[in-house]
Amino acid sequence: MALRTAGSVLVVFLWSVAVVQGQDGWSVTYTPQSICTLKGSTVELSCSYTYPRGYPSRYNVIKTFWFTKVYPVEGYVSLSDDPDYKGRVTYRSDKRNGHTLKITDLRESDSATYKFRLITDQTRGRYSGYPGVTLSVTDKPKNTSVSVSPSGEIVEGSSVTLTCSSDANPPVQSYTWYKKNGGGYPRMTGPHHVFNQIQSSDTGEYYCEAQNEMGKDRSTTINMDVKYGPKITSVSVSPSGEIVEGSSVTLTCSSDANPPVEKYTWYKKNGASLTGSEKTYNFTAISSEDSGEYYCEAENKYGRLNSSSVSVDVQYGPKNTSVSVSPSGEIVEGSSVTLTCSSDANPPVDKYTWYFQNKTFQNGFGQIYNISNFKSKDNGHYHCEAWNGRGSRNSTVLMITLPGKQTSVMTAAVGIIVVVLVLILCLSGFMWFRKKASKSTSDTRDTSENVQGDSSPVYDNISSMAMTPTATQTAATVDQDDVHYASVHFSRSKNQEVPLYSTVQLPQPQKQDEDVQYAAVKFNRPSAATP
Structure with a gap:
């Protein structure tokens, strides 16, 4: 065996001598007997013949x-006349009966046994040299392809086998597997590449490379489309950042599947599912009631998966602002009173302003305002104003007053009674002294009266008294109507003592009594009184 290399072309000659003894002493010798070379290369086949004794006088080739x-x-067809070799073969001979066949641009179809034939001028002088030269045109692997098993859909977790096949002479010696645009490959394995539990990450395009001693060939790619249920499900909020009440907000559910x-199914945490099954959930004008945590569920034919929750924090200005007072019962003069301003706001209220009678308090800017010593001057209307970065809101007005004291009313009533009693005693004393002064003349008057009869009763009216108002008297007249105090009655008997009567009553129509005397005393209420 010998090797002859021309450039990158490998030609293998198997040296042997084939001698064919023809009739009448003709024979053909081939050197070498077999040749193995590559497709596309050039090969030369050589032979020589011998002739019988008497040639060429007896035989002419x-x-x-x-x-x-x-x-x-047609019989034997010369290669130079064969359409499959046209333009690719040439002959060359020498003086020693050596003949060479040159074939260029070898094809695999050129693999055959080549024989030399000679024709003489004799009728039966035609000879072929057997067995000839065996030419094997080999090539690197070709028609390499990849198949997948089982066919149909490939589901994550299942077993999948890729198979590489190729036409090669000599046979393929090694296979290498590649993943298109996949790092970590190639993998040197056999014609089969097995995924025991295929994963979604194995999705992609695969191809193989078959190699023998003549070269290598790469297959076309096959797509491995691994099916799987939703994974990595999440929710995003748009716009990002602060969410203001009344704005438009969109939630988007994303999932790898x-x-x-x-x-898609939308949920509000600790609440029922929301209306809609689209990838997005829209709030055209979001409100404070929409604040909360939201998540979605993604589903396809291979499974379903919930996302983690995302918080939606809707910001708004103060609302439902109100004022409360403590203690909540009756307020006692001199006690401590606490006012508290409450408001629903997001972000929380960062400033409070207090108002009394619609005027701003001095230093009244906290949530709590305390009045340590409540007095009548503190009676009035109170309200607060709550502020945050989104706006402000006033509370309703709260009226706070001290109630009237029961002890002061009772004191005034007792004072009035005392003044009335003092006045009655003074009147009684006055009338008693008057009686003494007029006793000396009473006999004369009685005699005259006996003569004249009882037709003319005498009235002595006292309309007013000159008095200097005192604090007690002034207190006795507070909130009282004008009152008449009456009367003193004297008996008409001459020898009897005149009894003294004193009564206090409201003005009433007077009846006509016989032989009586009246003394009426009237007191006017002062226009101003201090209790």
Whole structure:
């Protein structure tokens, strides 16, 4: 065996001598007997013939050629006349009866046994040299392809086998597997590449490379489309950043799934599912009641998966602002009173302003305002104003007053009674002294009265008294109507003592009594009184 290399072309000659002894002493010798070379290369086939004794006087060779085919009609066909070799073969001979066949641009179809034939001028002088030269045109692997098993959909977690096949002469010696655009490959394995539990990360395009001693060939790619249920499900909020009440907000559910997610379900944490099954959930004008945590569920034919929750924090200005007072019962003069301003706001209220009678308090800017010693001057209307970065809101007005004291009313009533009693005693004393002063003249008057009869009763009216108002008297007249105090009655008997009567009553129509005397005393209420 010998090797001959021309450039990158490898030609293998198997040296042996084939001698064919023809009739009448003709024979053909081939050197070498077999040749193995690559497709596309050039090869030369050589032979020589011998002739019998008496040649060339008795025999004349008129034609020589190489052939591979014998047709029933045409018979032996010279390679130079064969359409499959046209333009690719040439002959060369020498003086020692050596003949060479040169074939260029070898094809795998050129693999055959090539024989030399000579024709003489004798009727039966035609000879072919057997067995000829065996030419094997080999090539690197070709028609390399990849198949997948089982066929149909590939589901995550299942077992999958890739198979590489190739036409090669000599046979393929090694296989290398590649993942298109996949790091970590190639993998040197056999014609089969097995995924025991295929994963979604194995999705991609694969191809193989078959190699023998003549070269290598790469297959076309095959797509491995691994199906799986939703994974890595999440929710995003748009716009990002602060969410203001009344603005438009969109929630978007994202999930990695193959085939893509077919159905989305939206939930509010600690609440029922929301209306809608689309990838997005929209708030056209979001309100404070929409604050909370939201999540979605993604579903396809291979499974379903919930996302983690995302917080939606809706910001708004103060609302439902109100004022409360402590203690909540009756307020006692001099006690401590606490006012508290409450308001629903997000972010929380950062400033409070207090108002009394619609005027701003001095230093009244906290949530709590305390009045340590409540007095009547503190009676009035109170309200607060709550502020945050989104606006402000006033509370309703709260009226706070001290109630009237029961002890002061009772004191005024007792004072009035005392003044009335003092006045009655003074009146009684006055009338008693008057009686003494007029006793000396009473007999004369009685005699005259007995003569004249009882037709003319005497009235002595006292309309007013000159008094200097005192604090007690002034207190006795507070909130009282004008009152008449009456009367003193004297008996008409001459020898009897005149009894003294004193009564206090409201003004009433007077009846006509016989032989009585009246003394009426009237006191007017002062226009101003201090209790």
